[in-house]
């Protein structure tokens with residue numbers, strides 16, 4: 001039996017989430033450990049390990065869904081950051097494709113060459 005990721009368990013209703021928006025193909029919910037005043041995770045219900053595995057046509061539909069989340073949260077005009085961590089060097093921890101939508105404040109940006117956390 002295949003081991004499900006935590007996000008697949010959320011899609012299956014086995015684990016609760018703080019839902020923001022949902023349709024038949026996608027789900028948006030609040031990140032449990034927010035890194036900005038607004039920190040939403042947006043996932044396809046179908047399993048893809050990460051962005052590199054994602055289907056292009058479904059990504060087109062997902063684009064519209066993400067834009068709807070931004071409008072719903074009232075940040076479509078003020079702005080936001082959309083991030084997907086892909087694979088080991090990307091720092092991906094949950095192996096089910098997800099986009100982080102970060103907003104609600106002017107966000108900082110680090111330079112990989114000068115960030116003391118970075119080994120680059």
Ligand code: AMP
Pocket residue numbers: 006017030031032033034041084085091092093094095
């Ligand atoms: P990543 O490093 O891109 O894989 O990020 C995984 C994200 O999932 C982190 O920001 C976590 O805080 C978040 N996370 C993990 N478990 C849950 C959960 N049960 N509900 C909501 N967010 C979660």
